[in-house]
Amino acid sequence: MPIEIPTLNVIALAPQIVVVVTALVVMALDISLTDKRVVGYVSLLGLAAAAVVTFALLGGPAQAIQQMAVSDGYALVLNLVFIVTAALAILVALGYLDERELQHGEYYALLLFSTAGMMLMAAATDLIVVFMGLEIMSVALYILAAFNHRQVGSGEAGMKYFILGAFASAFFLYGVALLYGATGSTNLHAIGEWFSPDRGNLGDPLALVGLGLLLIGFAFKVAAVPFQWWTPDVYHGAPTSVTAFMSVGAKAAGFAALVRILMVSFDQAFTLDWQLVLAVLAVLTMTVGNIAALAQKDVKRMLAYSSVAHAGYILVGVVPATMTGVKGVLFYLMAYAFMNIGAFAVIAVLEHRDAIGTALSDYAGLSTRKPFLALAMAVFMFSLTGIPPFVGFWGKLYVFRAAVEANMSWLAVVGVINSAISAFYYLSVVVQMYMRTPTDETAAAPALRLSGPVVVTLALALVATVVLGLWPTPLVNLTALGIFG
Amino acid sequence: MEQTLFLLIAAISVIAALGVVFNRNVVHSALSLLVNFCALAVLYFMLNAQFLGIAQILVYAGAIVVLFLFVVMLLGAELGEKVTSWLTVQNGVMAVLAVILLTVIGTAVFESVIQGARGDFTPEAVQQYGQVQLVASALFTDYVLPFQLVAVLLSVGVIGVIWLAQRHQQSSARREFHD
Numbered sequence: 116m117p118i119e120i121p122t123l124n125v126i127a128l129a130p131q132i133v134v135v136v137t138a139l140v141v142m143a144l145d146i147s148l149t150d151k152r153v154v155g156y157v158s159l160l161g162l163a164a165a166a167v168v169t170f171a172l173l174g175g176p177a178q179a180i181q182q183m184a185v186s187d188g189y190a191l192v193l194n195l196v197f198i199v200t201a202a203l204a205i206l207v208a209l210g211y212l213d214e215r216e217l218q219h220g221e222y223y224a225l226l227l228f229s230t231a232g233m234m235l236m237a238a239a240t241d242l243i244v245v246f247m248g249l250e251i252m253s254v255a256l257y258i259l260a261a262f263n264h265r266q267v268g269s270g271e272a273g274m275k276y277f278i279l280g281a282f283a284s285a286f287f288l289y290g291v292a293l294l295y296g297a298t299g300s301t302n303l304h305a306i307g308e309w310f311s312p313d314r315g316n317l318g319d320p321l322a323l324v325g326l327g328l329l330l331i332g333f334a335f336k337v338a339a340v341p342f343q344w345w346t347p348d349v350y351h352g353a354p355t356s357v358t359a360f361m362s363v364g365a366k367a368a369g370f371a372a373l374v375r376i377l378m379v380s381f382d383q384a385f386t387l388d389w390q391l392v393l394a395v396l397a398v399l400t401m402t403v404g405n406i407a408a409l410a411q412k413d414v415k416r417m418l419a420y421s422s423v424a425h426a427g428y429i430l431v432g433v434v435p436a437t438m439t440g441v442k443g444v445l446f447y448l449m450a451y452a453f454m455n456i457g458a459f460a461v462i463a464v465l466e467h468r469d470a471i472g473t474a475l476s477d478y479a480g481l482s483t484r485k486p487f488l489a490l491a492m493a494v495f496m497f498s499l500t501g502i503p504p505f506v507g508f509w510g511k512l513y514v515f516r517a518a519v520e521a522n523m524s525w526l527a528v529v530g531v532i533n534s535a536i537s538a539f540y541y542l543s544v545v546v547q548m549y550m551r552t553p554t555d556e557t558a559a560a561p562a563l564r565l566s567g568p569v570v571v572t573l574a575l576a577l578v579a580t581v582v583l584g585l586w587p588t589p590l591v592n593l594t595a596l597g598i599f600g
Numbered sequence: 601m602e603q604t605l606f607l608l609i610a611a612i613s614v615i616a617a618l619g620v621v622f623n624r625n626v627v628h629s630a631l632s633l634l635v636n637f638c639a640l641a642v643l644y645f646m647l648n649a650q651f652l653g654i655a656q657i658l659v660y661a662g663a664i665v666v667l668f669l670f671v672v673m674l675l676g677a678e679l680g681e682k683v684t685s686w687l688t689v690q691n692g693v694m695a696v697l698a699v700i701l702l703t704v705i706g707t708a709v710f711e712s713v714i715q716g717a718r719g720d721f722t723p724e725a726v727q728q729y730g731q732v733q734l735v736a737s738a739l740f741t742d743y744v745l746p747f748q749l750v751a752v753l754l755s756v757g758v759i760g761v762i763w764l765a766q767r768h769q770q771s772s773a774r775r776e777f778h779d
Contacts, residue, residue: 118737123744135752142759183745221763228756235749247749251756258760293705296714321712324705 127178127186130165130194131234137161138227145220155209155568158223162202162230169194177600182302184238187600189441192593193237193371196448197364201230203456203572204360210566211356211463217263225262226360229255233368240379242291242301245372249287249336252368253280256361260353272352279335279345287332293325306380323388326381329373330389330396336369337426340399347407350419351473355466358415359459362422367448370429374444377436379599385436394434394526401427401533408540415462415473417540418455421499424537425451431530432514435521438598443513445594450498450510450583457576458495460569461488478544480553485563489548491573496541498580501534505584606646613639622686630668637661648723651731 125132140161141154148154169191172178177187184190205226212218232252239245257280261273295301297319298309309316316322335342350358377385404424411417429451432443465481465488466472482489498505511534515527583590616639619632637660644653725734739747 118733118740121741121744128745180745181742183743219763221759224759225756225763228752228759231752241746243743243746244749247746247753251749251753254753254756254760258756258763261764264764293708296709297712319712320708321714324708 121181124178124180126172127180128184128235128238129172129186130169130191130198131231131238133165133168134161134227134231134234137164138224138231141220141224141227145224148220151218151220152209152213154220154223155205155218158205158227159202161227162198162205166195166198169198173596179240179600182304183241183244184235185240185600186238188596188598189375189445189600190234190238190371192445192597193367193448194234195593196367196445196452197230197233197237199449200360200364200367200452200456201226203452203460203576204356204364206568206572206575207359207456207460207463208356209568210572211354211569213566214564215263215265215354217354222259222262225255225259229259229360229364233364233371236368237371237375239372240303240375242294242303242376245376246284246287246291248368249332249372250284252365253284253336256280256357256365259357260349260361262357263354266352268352269354272349275345275352276349283332283335283342286328286335290325290328290330290332293321293328297322297325303376303379307382310381310384312383317384317387323384326385326389327392329376330393333369333373334396337366337373337429338423339396339426339430340403340423343400343404343423343426346423347416347419350422351413351416355415355459355463358419359456359463362418362459363448363452363455366422366426366429367452370433370444370448374433374441375599377433378441382436390434390436393430394523397427397430397434397526398529399427400424400430401530405533405536405540408537411540412475413473414475414478414544415466417475417544418458418462421537421540422455424533425455425499427533428511428514428530431526432517434526435517435523437517437521439520440514440517442591442594442597443510443515443517445597446513446587446590447510449590449594450506450580453576453579453583454495454498454505454507457491457573457580458499460572460576461492461495464488464563464565464569475544475547476554478547479551481548484553485565488563488565488573491577492548493545494577494580496544498584500538500541502538503584504581506580506587506590508584509587509590602646606643609639609642609646613643626672627669630665630672633668634661634665637665648726649731651735 137158137160141158144154144157145151172186173188173191177185179185205223208222208226212222229252232248232250232255235248236245236252239248257273257277259273260276261270263269291301294306298306298316300306300309306322308314310322331342335345338346350362353361381389401424404420404422404427408417408420408424411420429444429447432440432447434440462473465477471477478492481492494505498507501507501511511530515530518524518526518530613636616632616636620629620636623629623632637656641653641656641661644650644656
């Protein structure tokens with residue numbers, strides 16, 4: 116039987132390939148270098164190269180590789196989100212790992228592999244490739260969560276994330292299998308065609324159950340209620356540099372694939388039968404996340420619950436399934452990358468080696484001890500609340516506007532009420548830093564050291580949060596390129 | 601005839617799967633898993649997917665179950681944790697939820713027409729070229745991207761396993777040193 120070897124349009128996946136190759140180079144360098152920080156800087160170079168390639172492809176025609184993946188505007192804009200996330204997370208790690216004697220090349224290689232997986236999820240146009248991207252990202256994250264071998268909590272975080280993540284992957288696969296049975300394809304465009312109104316398959320129960328199972332898989336990855344139980348334990352136990360990375364990256368990747376699947380494949384089938392379910396999920400996610408965050412006494416745990424709430428806000432932009440919503444989601448994800456990683460970078464500085472120093476009371480009087488650190492944290496907290504003129508405000512505005520435009524104003528109203536609730540716990544951090552005097556314990560704590568890479572992270576995140584808040588046009592223009600090819 | 605055989609094999613695989621979960625002895629669980637894998641292989645054979653069936657037996661029933669048994673042996677966890685009773689409120693709630701989910705999915709399956717893909721694996725093609733060639737041509741043409749991605753995924757797994765296992769030894773060595 117003659118096999119015609121197809122011509123592969125590898126250009127379509129050039130950014131992903133650059134990141135994977137960088138990961139392999141990092142592994143090779145890790146053997147020969149004794150100073151592992153160099154490995155981190157090489158990873159940053161690789162990410163910069165991937166960003167250059169992404170920009171070169173951006174604005175050009177959408178290129179597909181064998182109907183399996185595509186480099187359209189949507190995938191490329193998300194590539195930039197993942198690259199920013201990974202770069203900031205590497206900068207945090209350069210300082211954080213040094214102090215804990217965890218500076219190893221494997222860390223950076225796994226982080227890059229995970230980033231490549233995320234980028235694949237954004238580019239995938241076939242459910243099999245979505246699954247492969249999901250697994251590459253997740254397996255690397257499981258190991259990163261358990262990376263700190265000196266802490267039981269880290270191992271526990273990795274184990275919990277692994278078991279529950281594998282469970283969610285099984286749900287996802289079951290959904291893919293049912294969709295394949297119903298539609299006869301795993302290709303997103305083929306499924307979309309199968310659902311086209313003239314084929315009369317809109318209410319097909321098997322395909323709809325399949326979509327439901329897919330939604331469960333994604334809801335787990337983005338930490339939406341009621342699949343959020345793992346979030347506080349995993350985010351709290353994992354090394355802070357890893358938490359910063361996965362709280363943004365895994366969420367963005369989950370939303371990336373989910374939005375493409377909903378827009379390309381389901382469209383009407385989704386709005387007919389599943390939209391209300393997802394809307395209810397969004398309301399629950401926002402509310403449960405915020406109310407649980409109110410009760411936290413630990414800042415790292417509080418931010419874990421806040422990330423659940425943010426998944427809810429982003430879901431508000433996903434539910435309408437319109438292009439306005441997609442742009443809002445892209446804007447929100449980019450904004451969230453800056454402000455959330457910035458906040459985790461501050462936590463990483465305050466955290467001592469033995470994972471103490473993340474309690475709310477440890478932030479008392481920080482403004483007198485480290486004014487710059489306190490100022491940065493205050494800006495991130497304001498931005499996460501959604502107070503203008505910071506970038507978080509615009510993110511919320513755009514996703515809520517999408518809901519209003521789609522005649523789902525009630526969803527936006529719930530979102531605004533939730534933002535008000537969230538102000539309580541975000542601002543309590545600011546109150547601690549500026550209006551409380553340090554307790555005897557915090558005063559006796561070892562002096563806080565700001566390493567160079569962490570200062571760079573904080574500066575970058577701070578500048579982006581403020582400048583993009585005052586002048587969001589460049590980011591708006593960028594998200595406008597995020598169209599499906 | 602075929603349906604009777606299917607029902608028989610399906611029943612065996614479900615019973616074996618339950619055995620994996622409910623056996624108190626981990627070794628017995630692993631052996632139940634072996635039965636389950638073999639039953640699945642028979643199902644593949646019945647679907648004319650001989651290559652998949654053989655691969656299932658070689659890889660899963662052969663390699664994976666042996667690995668499981670090795671791990672159980674090395675960890676010395678033959679007896680596992682003692683479960684006092686399965687009849688807890690939590691398990692009851694979960695069983696009810698699972699039954700609801702299965703009912704919904706089952707209803708959907710029975711209410712719909714399973715179309716599946718009309719691929720190249722027609723009996724005529726299988727007779728002419730053989731299964732291996734057909735699988736290979738699918739892997740190297742339409743599915744070459746996922747095929748390559750599996751390689752990336754496996755290297756991630758290898759790096760992770762080496763990291764977790766190796767560091768564990770080091771840290772325990774360090775602990776002994778400090779003691």
